[in-house]
Amino acid sequence: MDGIKKLTYSEQVAEYIKQSILEGELSPGDQVKEVLLAEKLGISRAPIREALQILAREGLIKSEPQKGKHVSALTAKQIMDSYFTGGVLEAAAVTQALPLYTDEDISNLEQIVEQMREVAESGKDHESLTKLDTTFHNILFSRIDNELLIELCRRSCQGISKFLLYKRWINLYTPQQVYERHLVILEALKSGRPSRLEKTIRKHYTDSGKRMSKYGVDVHKG
CATH class of the missing domain: 1.20.120.530 (GntR ligand-binding domain-like)
Incomplete structure (x- = not known):
């Protein structure tokens, strides 16, 4: 990840996912897979998991049993x-x-x-x-x-x-x-x-x- 600021890995990942949503690479309802993100960013799954928890608190990510994590899609x-x-x-x-x-x-x-x-x-x-x-x-x-x-x-x-x-x-x-x-x-x-x-x-x-x-x-x- 280029242009790293003084943020934790999880915060950087959260910003990366936000930018992906903002630019339309991720749309409401899309699944967010920890494994794929970890491979793409070249980091372990731990900060990915923490980033998704941050975004869940902000209402941008929803997690459901058996369905995984998705970008929030609202009615x-x-x-x-x-x-x-x-x-x-x-x-x-x-x-x-x-x-x-x-x-x-x-x-x-x-x-x-x-x-x-x-x-x-x-x-x-x-x-x-x-x-x-x-x-x-x-x-x-x-x-x-x-x-x-x-x-x-x-x-x-x-x-x-x-x-x-x-x-x-x-x-x-x-x-x-x-x-x-x-x-x-x-x-x-x-x-x-x-x-x-x-x-x-x-x-x-x-x-x-x-x-x-x-x-x-x-x-x-x-």
């Missing part, structure tokens, strides 16, 4: 439920942290939203919005003093949108819509009104969940 309902859960958790957490956001936080969010607007107007590659979206939500998370809550928020939505169904998610909204969706969150935050902020963030996720749900697997198929 429409599971996708909607995940986004609903993530939205409820993030909305509650951000609303509780509302008094803690600084002028610098607001300024940074304004800059990100402005960059989103520039992308929308310039017609640049949609993928440049991914990093802006991540940075935007990271700033919101930065004032939340609850690591478990942040982990649950990210697992609920990011595993689906930014890995399992990334190619779908990146085109879920036009760049103009991405800009507008984050602008309303920023305006709700700046309003200082908890009820408005919580409702806005919940809607942000439930709307995405409804759109993403059409890419869920058909449980009756096969």
